[in-house]
Each structure stands twice: as C-alpha cells, then as structure tokens.
Amino acid sequence: MVQAINLALKQEMAKDKTVLCYGEDVGVEGGVFRVTEGLQKLYGDQRCFDSPLAEAGIIGTAIGLSINGMKPVVEMQFSGFMFESFPQLMCHAARMRNRSRGRFSCPLVLRTPYGGGIHALEHHCESEEAILAHIPGLKVVIPSTPFDAKGLLIAAIRDPDPVIFMEPKRVYRAFKQEVPEEEYFIPIGKAGIVQSGSDVTVIAWGAQVRECMKTSDEAKKLGISMEIVDLRTISPIDYPTIFNSVSKTGRVVIVHEAYRSFGPGAELSATINEEFFGKLKAPIQRVTGFDIVYPLLRSEDLVQPEPVRILEAIRKVVGK
Amino acid sequence: MFLDTHNPLTDDPIQIMDQDGKLNEALRPKELTDEKVKEMYEKMVFIRLADDRMKKMQRSGRMGTFASIEGQEAAQMGSVSTLEKTDWVVPAFREQLAMWMHGVPLESIMLFWKGNEAGGKIPEGVNVLPVSIPVGSQMLHAVGLSWASKLQGKNEVALTYFGDGATSEGDFHEGMNFAGVFKTATVFLCQNNQFAISVPRRIQTASKTLAQKAIAYGFPGVIVDGNDLFAMYAVTKEAVERARRGDGPTLIEAYTYRLGDHTSSDDATKYREKAEVEAWKPKDPFRRLQLYLATKNLWSEQIEADLKAKLQPQVDEVVAKVDATPDQTIDELFGYTYANLTQNLANQKAYMKHVTELQAAQKGGANA
Ligand SMILES: Cc1ncc(C[n+]2csc(CCOP(=O)(O)OP(=O)(O)O)c2C)c(N)n1
Numbered sequence: 001m002v003q004a005i006n007l008a009l010k011q012e013m014a015k016d017k018t019v020l021c022y023g024e025d026v027g028v029e030g031g032v033f034r035v036t037e038g039l040q041k042l043y044g045d046q047r048c049f050d051s052p053l054a055e056a057g058i059i060g061t062a063i064g065l066s067i068n069g070m071k072p073v074v075e076m077q078f079s080g081f082m083f084e085s086f087p088q089l090m091c092h093a094a095r096m097r098n099r100s101r102g103r104f105s106c107p108l109v110l111r112t113p114y115g116g117g118i119h120a121l122e123h124h125c126e127s128e129e130a131i132l133a134h135i136p137g138l139k140v141v142i143p144s145t146p147f148d149a150k151g152l153l154i155a156a157i158r159d160p161d162p163v164i165f166m167e168p169k170r171v172y173r174a175f176k177q178e179v180p181e182e183e184y185f186i187p188i189g190k191a192g193i194v195q196s197g198s199d200v201t202v203i204a205w206g207a208q209v210r211e212c213m214k215t216s217d218e219a220k221k222l223g224i225s226m227e228i229v230d231l232r233t234i235s236p237i238d239y240p241t242i243f244n245s246v247s248k249t250g251r252v253v254i255v256h257e258a259y260r261s262f263g264p265g266a267e268l269s270a271t272i273n274e275e276f277f278g279k280l281k282a283p284i285q286r287v288t289g290f291d292i293v294y295p296l297l298r299s300e301d302l303v304q305p306e307p308v309r310i311l312e313a314i315r316k317v318v319g320k
Numbered sequence: 321m322f323l324d325t326h327n328p329l330t331d332d333p334i335q336i337m338d339q340d341g342k343l344n345e346a347l348r349p350k351e352l353t354d355e356k357v358k359e360m361y362e363k364m365v366f367i368r369l370a371d372d373r374m375k376k377m378q379r380s381g382r383m384g385t386f387a388s389i390e391g392q393e394a395a396q397m398g399s400v401s402t403l404e405k406t407d408w409v410v411p412a413f414r415e416q417l418a419m420w421m422h423g424v425p426l427e428s429i430m431l432f433w434k435g436n437e438a439g440g441k442i443p444e445g446v447n448v449l450p451v452s453i454p455v456g457s458q459m460l461h462a463v464g465l466s467w468a469s470k471l472q473g474k475n476e477v478a479l480t481y482f483g484d485g486a487t488s489e490g491d492f493h494e495g496m497n498f499a500g501v502f503k504t505a506t507v508f509l510c511q512n513n514q515f516a517i518s519v520p521r522r523i524q525t526a527s528k529t530l531a532q533k534a535i536a537y538g539f540p541g542v543i544v545d546g547n548d549l550f551a552m553y554a555v556t557k558e559a560v561e562r563a564r565r566g567d568g569p570t571l572i573e574a575y576t577y578r579l580g581d582h583t584s585s586d587d588a589t590k591y592r593e594k595a596e597v598e599a600w601k602p603k604d605p606f607r608r609l610q611l612y613l614a615t616k617n618l619w620s621e622q623i624e625a626d627l628k629a630k631l632q633p634q635v636d637e638v639v640a641k642v643d644a645t646p647d648q649t650i651d652e653l654f655g656y657t658y659a660n661l662t663q664n665l666a667n668q669k670a671y672m673k674h675v676t677e678l679q680a681a682q683k684g685g686a687n688a
Contacts, residue, residue, distance in 0.1 A: 024516070024517070024519065025517045025518045025519055028518055028590075028591045029517070029518035029590055029591050032517065032585075032586075050518070050519045050523050051523075052485075052488035052519075052523060052524050052525070053455055053456070053485035053486065053488040053489060053516050053519065053524060054488040054489050054490065055489075056490055057488070057490075080454075081454060081455075083454075084454070084457075084489065084490070084491075119384060119435065120384075120385065121384060121385055121453060122451075122453050123453050123454060124453075260668070261664065290668050290672065291657070291664060291665060291668060292653060292654055292657045292665065292668075293656075293657060295437065295648070295653055296384075296432075296435040296436060296437055297384050297434075297435030298434065298435040298436045298647040298648070299435075299436075299437070299647055299648050299653055300435075302650070302653065302672060302675075302676070303672075308675065308678055308679050308682055309675055309678075312675075312678065
C-alpha cells in the first residue's frame with residue numbers, strides 16, 4: 001500500500017503543478033513510513049518538504065494554500081497527533097465553504113496513518129474515523145487494499161472539499177497486489193462488495209476487511225455465506241450499497257477497531273434500523289474496539305477485532 | 321549570575337568545562353566536588369548501560385520502540401541534580417536519566433517501553449509525571465504544577481524537558497506565555513539535540529537560537545553547552561533558585577546532539593552525514609568527564625572496566641525483573657479509565673474475558 005500511495009502522489013504531482021506534499025519528515029526522509037519517498041528528488045523542495053513540528057500549523061497553512069489555488073496533500077505523521085490541529089480542521093477547513101457561501105473552499109487532503117496492529121507506542125494505534133466523520137464538511141476515506149488506495153487518493157486529491165485520507169498502517173506492507181500504472185479513480189462515497197454472499201452482510205473497512213475475509217472460510221464450514229462490504233468512505237456513507245445488500249441478507253454485522261460507544265458502527269446500525277425496522281431477521285451485531293484507553297503493545301491484541309470475535313457475532317445473527 | 325549577564329542573541333553557549341575536560345574553576349559550583357562528579361558520572365554510565373541493553377532487547381522483540389538518551393546524559397544529569405525531592409520533573413519521552421534520578425525505578429521505565437502499563441505507575445511520593453509522547457504538550461502541565469504550588473504556598477519548582485522540535489508546537493508558546501504572565505516557578509529545559517527525527521533544527525525556526533524566544537515572553541533565556549555537566553548544573557541551579565524565590569520562569573537551551581537514531585525504528589544515516597556525527601563525538605559528555613576525572617586520578621581504563629563490571633549485573637537484575645513481570649490482566653486494563661468502573665465497562669470487561677476463553681478453546685481445539 002505504501003508504494004501504491006507513493007505512485008498516486010507521484011502521478012498527481014506530475015500532472016498538476018499545484019499539488020504540494022508537506023508535513024513532518026516527509027521531505028528528505030520521505031516520511032516515517034516512506035510514503036513520500038523520492039518525491040522531493042523528483043519535484044524539488046518547493047513541492048515536497050519538511051514543515052516545522054506543528055500540526056495546527058500544517059493544517060492551518062494548508063487551508064490558506066488551498067483557498068488560494070494550491071492543492072496541499074499534507075501528512076499527519078500519526079493520526080493520534082491530529083488533535084493538535086483540530087481547531088483548524090473543525091473550525092475552518094470543514095466550514096469555509098459554508099461560511100463564505102461558496103466563495104472559498106478548502107480542497108486539501110490530509111493523509112494519515114491510523115489504527116493498530118503493529119505494536120506501536122501510545123497514541124500511535126487509535127482509530128479516529130468516528131471523531132472526524134462527526135464533523136459536517138469533512139470527508140473521511142479509508143482504503144483497505146493497495147489498489148483502492150491509489151484510486152481513492154487520486155479521487156481525494158481531485159475532490160473539491162477537504163478529505164481526510166486515513167491509511168491503515170497495518171496494511172502498509174501486509175500484502176502485495178498489482179497496482180496499474182495508469183490513472184483510475186475509485187469514487188469517494190462508494191462502498192465496494194469484496195465478497196458476495198447471501199446470509200449476512202458484514203460491513204468493515206481498513207485492516208478489518210481482511211479480518212472478515214479470514215473469517216469467511218470458517219463461516220462457510222458452518223454453512224454461512226458472508227457478503228462483505230468494504231465501506232471505503234466513512235463520510236459520506238454509501239447507504240444504497242448497504243441497503244441493497246441488507247435487503248438480500250436481512251442480517252448485519254459491523255466490524256471496526258474504533259471505540260465502541262458513538263463509533264461508526266452505532267451510526268450505521270441506527271440508519272439500517274430506521275430503514276429496515278421489522279424486516280431484519282436478527283438484531284444488528286457490532287464487533288468493535290473497547291471503551292478503554294487503547295492498551296500498550298503487550299495487551300493490544302485483546303482489543304482488536306479478529307476472526308474468533310467476528311465469527312461469534314455472525315453465528316449470533318445467523319442463529320447457527 | 322548567568323541569567324542576568326547572558327545574552328541569548330549574541331553569546332556563545334555557557335561553558336564551565338571545555339571539550340578537553342579542562343575546568344574553569346572560578347565558575348565551578350561548590351557542591352560539585354570531585355567525589356560528587358565521580359558519583360554523577362557513574363550514574364550516567366549506569367543509564368547508558370541500561371540504554372544499550374534496551375536497544376538489544378528491542379532488536380530481539382523484548383522491548384517496543386523507544387527513544388535512546390545517547391549523548392544527552394550530561395544535560396539531564398546536570399539539570400535534574402539541582403532539584404529538591406519535592407520539586408517536579410515533567411518529561412517528554414527521552415528522559416530516562418532525569419526520571420530515574422528523580423525517583424522513578426528503572427524497572428518502571430523499561431516496563432513502559434516494553435508496552436506494559438504497569439510501567440506508567442509512578443511511585444507515591446515521587447513527583448514525576450509519566451512519559452508524554454505528544455510532542456510539546458507537557459510543558460503546560462509543568463506550568464500548572466508550579467502554579468498550584470504557588471497558590472498553595474508549597475514552594476515546589478517544576479522542571480520540564482522537551483526537544484528543539486517541540487518549540488514549534490503552539491502548546492510550547494502557550495506554556496511560556498502563561499508562565500511569564502503568572503510568574504510561575506517553572507524551568508523550561510529544551511534539549512536542543514539538533515534534530516526532530518530527520519528534521520534539522522534550522523527548519524523549526526528562523527530564530528538564531530531557541531533560548532531567545534524567552535525574551536518575547538518576558539523572562540530570561542540562556543544557551544548552555546548541554547554536554548558540560550558543570551555548566552548544566554550551575555545554570556539550572558540558578559534558574560531553580562530564581563523560581564523558588566518567586567521571580568518566575570527561565571528557558572534553558574541545552575545545546576547538545578542526538579548521537580544515536582531518533583528511536584529504535586529510525587535510521588539516521590538516511591538524513592545526516594557521517595562527518596557531522598563524527599564532529600560531535602569529541603564533545604561527548606562521557607569523554608569530557610573522563611578526561612577531567614583522569615586528571616584527579618578518579619578515572620582510567622581500568623576504573624571504567626571495574627565500574628562497568630559492577631554496574632552490569634545491576635542492570636541485568638532489573639531486566640530479569642522486567643522479563644518476569646506479567647502483562648496487565650483484563651481487570652487492570654479496565655481499572656483505570658474512570659475512578660469507578662461504569663456498568664458499560666463492566667459489561668465489556670466480561671465480554672473480553674469471554675472472548676479470551678473462546679480464543680483459548682479454539683487454540684486448544686486446533687492443537688488437538
Ligand atoms: C504532536 C506530535 N507530533 C508528532 C509526533 C511524532 N514525533 C515523535 S518524536 C518527534 C520529533 C521530536 O523532536 P524533538 O522535540 O526535537 O525531540 P527529540 O526527539 O529530538 O528528543 C516527532 C515528530 C509526536 N510524538 N507528537
């Protein structure tokens with residue numbers, strides 16, 4: 001996935017001279033995960049550079065840059081440090097279009113590694129998508145594969161609104177996948193069906209899509225056919241795709257790493273219930289993180305969703 | 321003495337012992353007798369041995385990512401040694417020596433970096449806040465601590481550590497500003513080790529020095545040779561005394577160098593020249609103290625070897641305890657989100673226990 005994102009950045013920078021990449025350590029070092037590697041060499045230090053260590057500074061200046069004709073694609077080194085930039089994100093990036101009645105907008109992209117599973121330090125493992133998706137005016141995108149990462153990032157860069165592009169760091173180097181050289185888009189706001197099935201709709205995103213895929217064989221042994229929806233965009237949610245699937249299966253399991261209470265699962269579940277009240281064959285189940293501070297590495301596996309938990313939830317809704 | 325004469329815009333870093341271990345006796349703090357210096361040196365060696373050991377453990381998967389102190393031992397030893405037990409130490413994440421000197425067991429420090437929450441527990445009576453990973457966030461806490469002390473007439477000083485990169489964060493400026501406005505007993509100790517991961521100091525600020533930023537907030541700022549134990553002690557002592565008198569905060573820029581990688585997940589050869597690192601090696605805080613102590617017959621290769629032979633088993637003993645410490649239980653993981661466990665968390669805790677049983681049963685099944 002690192003290479004896929006890197007390729008998307010390279011191609012977009014080649015095509016559009018207004019695209020800029022900056023953030024902490026993104027220049028010479030090419031980012032702590034090497035996502036921006038080689039960009040400074042290719043496009044010079046006016047277009048890919050290190051910023052001072054200041055998250056509010058990074059987002060605040062990206063707002064001004066984007067209002068005045070540039071396309072900043074900035075990096076937050078870890079999503080856990082995005083909070084330093086929250087006043088800028090919430091009070092300005094998300095609202096500029098509305099406040100100025102469309103005169104100004106902030107077509108910036110904030111890329112950030114997020115999520116757990118690589119035994120990193122405190123503040124380096126959380127999943128903050130719900131916090132961001134709660135804010136009107138921000139779009140929140142999460143790819144689960146290298147192929148999607150490239151297509152979604154290109155769409156994000158060309159999007160007229162601020163897009164938070166969250167990269168599941170556990171997937172960064174987890175597996176290889178052919179990524180086409182040529183340009184392609186995956187539209188923001190469109191979910192994907194990564195596996196069709198008939199008994200239960202399992203909704204996931206980021207690293208959890210693979211956990212659901214891993215569960216699929218066990219489920220099959222029990223005679224359960226899973227339809228897996230990769231949400232891909234957390235805000236705005238693609239309800240037509242979800243509703244379509246749920247009308248077929250009548251059963252739903254939602255899987256996410258984010259804290260449980262007020263998490264994206266709660267929102268999805270509420271909306272599906274509004275639409276399908278009385279038509280669901282079982283109450284919706286959520287497999288999520290826990291409402292405790294994300295543990296340090298020795299205990300982090302305890303809070304991550306994984307096949308045993310996912311399968312149990314599936315069996316509950318299917319009744320097998 | 322140093323605080324009212326030093327000009328951070330024009331002056332060289334304050335130095336008492338030069339690169340070759342030669343001392344300016346006139347400026348030497350009287351508490352730093354040769355015996356005392358030897359003792360401090362030995363403690364620095366102990367922490368360096370522990371640091372080396374942690375690196376090895378990290379490579380073999382027994383330790384998480386951590387930030388080595390290598391090269392900054394004198395900056396921390398000189399400054400933290402000026403404190404009273406009741407004063408506060410507010411660290412960032414590279415302050416193993418300062419934390420340990422002020423009462424945090426090495427075992428706790430290692431446990432934390434190993435990824436066991438037990439290591440975050442600071443013993444009762446030890447006034448040290450836990451490691452703060454969000455860069456630049458902790459200085460405000462130090463201002464609050466010393467402000468509380470002032471409001472309660474407790475006469476405690478708060479000494480807070482941070483790096484050059486941290487001075488770019490808004491929280492740093494807010495902390496400095498509050499401290500200046502409310503005249504709190506805060507000592508801001510910036511260890512300018514020249515890098516924030518790969519980003520060199522010149523990219524953090526267009527100011528000539530970091531110390532000069534204090535001028536704008538209305539209190540003294542000084543640059544000190546951070547690899548000079550004597551100067552670090554003397555200047556911090558003056559700042560601590562000033563704070564205790566009620567005269568307000570000080571910013572100290574300890575001019576030093578990060579000799580190692582940023583953390584165990586970093587490779588500094590990608591972004592800095594070998595020659596630069598080599599040029600800093602002669603300024604190494606250990607080497608300088610060795611040269612000095614040797615003139616007093618308190619250091620030799622043999623003394624060093626004996627010292628290490630004595631200290632290594634002490635490090636090993638701590639490591640053995642760390643290795644033997646169990647991970648947090650599920651009850652412990654849920655025990656500290658709130659003062660009292662909520663009903664929601666009680667349910668989730670029961671579910672987590674159920675899941676671990678289910679997982680164990682599955683594993684058992686798979687093995688059978
Ligand atoms: C708010 C925040 N942003 C980014 C990071 C990632 N990060 C960890 S250490 C570091 C560099 C810190 O540099 P400096 O303050 O000079 O301290 P040093 O590491 O040199 O001791 C960065 C960018 C972080 N921990 N917190």
